[in-house]
Amino acid sequence: MQLKNDLLIRAALGQPVERTPVWLMRQAGRILPEYRAVRESVSGFIELAQTPELAAEVTIQPVDILGVDAAIIFSDILVIPEAMGLPYEMVEKRGPWFPETVQSAADLKKLRIADGVDDLSYVIEAIKITKKALNGRVPLIGFAGAPWTIFAYMIEGSGSKTFSKARAILYTQPKFSHQLLQMITDSTINYLKAQIEAGADLVQLFDSWAGILPPNHYEEFSLKYISQICDAIQSVPKTVFAKGAFFAREAMGKLDCQTIGLDWNMGIAESRAMIGMDKTLQGNLDPAALYGSDKEVAAATRLMMEQFKGTRHIANLGHGVYPDISPDKVKVFIETVQNF
Numbered sequence: 001m002q003l004k005n006d007l008l009i010r011a012a013l014g015q016p017v018e019r020t021p022v023w024l025m026r027q028a029g030r031i032l033p034e035y036r037a038v039r040e041s042v043s044g045f046i047e048l049a050q051t052p053e054l055a056a057e058v059t060i061q062p063v064d065i066l067g068v069d070a071a072i073i074f075s076d077i078l079v080i081p082e083a084m085g086l087p088y089e090m091v092e093k094r095g096p097w098f099p100e101t102v103q104s105a106a107d108l109k110k111l112r113i114a115d116g117v118d119d120l121s122y123v124i125e126a127i128k129i130t131k132k133a134l135n136g137r138v139p140l141i142g143f144a145g146a147p148w149t150i151f152a153y154m155i156e157g158s159g160s161k162t163f164s165k166a167r168a169i170l171y172t173q174p175k176f177s178h179q180l181l182q183m184i185t186d187s188t189i190n191y192l193k194a195q196i197e198a199g200a201d202l203v204q205l206f207d208s209w210a211g212i213l214p215p216n217h218y219e220e221f222s223l224k225y226i227s228q229i230c231d232a233i234q235s236v237p238k239t240v241f242a243k244g245a246f247f248a249r250e251a252m253g254k255l256d257c258q259t260i261g262l263d264w265n266m267g268i269a270e271s272r273a274m275i276g277m278d279k280t281l282q283g284n285l286d287p288a289a290l291y292g293s294d295k296e297v298a299a300a301t302r303l304m305m306e307q308f309k310g311t312r313h314i315a316n317l318g319h320g321v322y323p324d325i326s327p328d329k330v331k332v333f334i335e336t337v338q339n340f
C-alpha cells in the first residue's frame with residue numbers, strides 16, 4: 001500500500017520534505033473525549049488494548065480529529081513483560097502494577113522469550129486492521145519499550161520516582177541483570193519484527209527511565225541492548241527516544257537508527273552538535289507549553305521550529321502529551337507546525 005502522506009518516513013530518512021511532519025507521543029489516549037467514550041464501553045485499558053477493532057479505532061482517532069501526520073498503534077510498552085510471563089494490571093489513576101516481580105536468577109525460570117506473532121497476536125491483529133482502515137492516509141508507527149525501561153518495571157513492580165530496586169540490582173546482581181535484559185531484548189526484536197510484518201511503517205523505542213542511570217550504567221545496561229535492537233531491525237526507519245539521557249547524546253548519534261528523540265530539557269543546537277548531521281531529530285516542545293493561551297502555544301511552537309529550521313526534523317513534544325491538555329491546544333500546536 002502506497003502512502004499518500006509519507007512526510008514522516010521521508011523526514012526520518014533525511015529526504016526532502018515540503019513541510020515538517022508532526023505527531024504527538026501519547027496522542028492516542030485520554031486527551032480525546034472520543035477516546036474516553038470508547039474506553040468507557042469496556043472494563044478498562046487492558047480490555048481496550050486487547051480488542052483489536054477498538055484498539056484500531058482509537059489509533060485512528062487522532063488522525064481524524066487532530067490531523068497528525070502519523071498514527072501510533074494503541075498499546076502499551078508493558079505488553080512485553082506480560083508476553084514473557086509477567087502479567088500487569090492498570091490501576092485507575094495510579095498506573096501499572098505487577099502482582100509478581102522478578103528479583104533474581106531463580107525467577108528467570110518463570111519467564112520465556114516472547115514470540116511476537118503468537119504471544120502478542122492482539123497487537124499484530126490491531127496493526128493489520130489499522131493499516132487497512134488508514135488506507136495509506138498516514139504512516140503507522142509501531143513501538144516497544146527499551147529493555148532498561150521494561151527491566152525497571154519488571155523488578156520494581158510499578159512506577160516509582162527513583163526505581164531504586166531496579167538500580168540496586170544493577171550493582172548487586174549484574175550477571176542476572178544482563179540475563180534478564182537479554183531476554184527482554186530478544187523478545188522485543190521478535191515483537192518489532194512481527195509489528196513490521198503486520199504493516200508498521202516505522203518503529204520507536206521508548207526509554208522513559210533512561211535519565212535515572214549514571215552514564216556508565218546507561219552505556220552498559222541500556223545502550224548496549226538498544227544497539228542490538230537497532231542492528232536487528234533493518235526494514236523500516238527506527239527512532240530512539242531516551243528521556244533524560246542528555247549525557248548519552250553523542251553515543252546515540254552512533255546507533256544504527258535514523259531518528260533520535262529529544263526531550264524538552266535538551267538544547268536543540270547543542271543536541272545537533274553532539275548527535276551530528278546525519279540523524280533526524282524528533283521533538284521537543286515542553287508538554288506544559290500546551291497549558292498556555294492559543295497565542296502562547298503558537299509562539300512557543302514557532303520558537304521551537306525556528307531552532308530546528310534547515311535540519312532534519314520531526315515535530316513532537318519532548319514527552320507524552322499530558323492527559324488534561326485541551327485538544328484545542330493540541331490542534332494549535334499541530335497547525336502551527338503544518339503552516340510554518
Ligand SMILES: Cc1c2[nH]c(c1CCC(=O)O)Cc1[nH]c(c(CCC(=O)O)c1C)Cc1[nH]c(c(CCC(=O)O)c1C)Cc1[nH]c(c(C)c1CCC(=O)O)C2
Pocket residue numbers: 024025026027028029030039044045072073074075076077078090094095096143159206208320
Ligand atoms: C512508560 C510508558 C508506559 N507506557 C508507555 C510508556 C513510554 C512513554 C512514556 O514515557 O510516557 C507508552 C505508551 N502507552 C500508551 C501508548 C499508546 C499510543 C500513544 O498514544 O502514544 C504508548 C506509546 C497507552 C496508554 N498507557 C496507559 C494509558 C492510560 C490507561 C487508561 O486509559 O486508563 C494509555 C492510554 C497507562 C500507562 N502505561 C504506562 C504508565 C506509566 C501508565 C500510567 C500513566 C499514564 O496513563 O500515562 C507505561
